Amino acid sequence: MTYGEPVDLSGTDRRAHLRALLAARTLAERPLADIVAERVRQDAKFGGRRDYDDGTGSPNARAAADLLREVCKAAPDDGDTWADILAEEVAEAFAETGGDRAALRRELIQVAAVCVAWAEALDRRAS
Numbered sequence: 001m002t003y004g005e006p007v008d009l010s011g012t013d014r015r016a017h018l019r020a021l022l023a024a025r026t027l028a029e030r031p032l033a034d035i036v037a038e039r040v041r042q043d044a045k046f047g048g049r050r051d052y053d054d055g056t057g058s059p060n061a062r063a064a065a066d067l068l069r070e071v072c073k074a075a076p077d078d079g080d081t082w083a084d085i086l087a088e089e090v091a092e093a094f095a096e097t098g099g100d101r102a103a104l105r106r107e108l109i110q111v112a113a114v115c116v117a118w119a120e121a122l123d124r125r126a127s
Contacts, residue, residue, distance in 0.1 A: 031119035035112075056104060057097035065095035082118040089114050 068088040072080060093107035 027120050027123070028116055030123060031116045034119070035116070054098045054104060056094050057099075058094075061091065061094040065091040067091075082114070082121065086111070086114050086118065 065088070068084075068091045072084055072088045075084065089107065089111045093104065093111055096104040096107050098104070
């Protein structure tokens with residue numbers, strides 16, 4: 001499974017799935033709280049509402065996304081790094097065209113999820 005793919009829960013033990021969700025929630029609480037605090041800091045520093053253009057969908061961004069996707073696919077199963085995964089997800093977000101807001105939003109959520117997962121991994125290593 002890769003980031004952003006739907007999870008098939010058919011045939012899974014519902015209790016085991018719930019336990020896994022609760023464990024993931026607990027692990028994610030610290031990075032998510034840090035993200036909320038950072039957003040509050042950004043709003044205080046730069047103002048709450050900033051409506052920049054998306055700046056996505058250029059041919060170069062699509063080419064970069066294709067290249068980084070291939071780099072991640074070519075890596076051995078244990079060869080991916082957090083930096084590789086994040087770079088691929090960011091490039092995919094940059095490659096989305098501004099007209100498809102839903103697709104761009106999905107990609108940005110995937111970027112955020114990878115960042116949280118990476119922060120969780122750092123937290124696990126520290127404990």
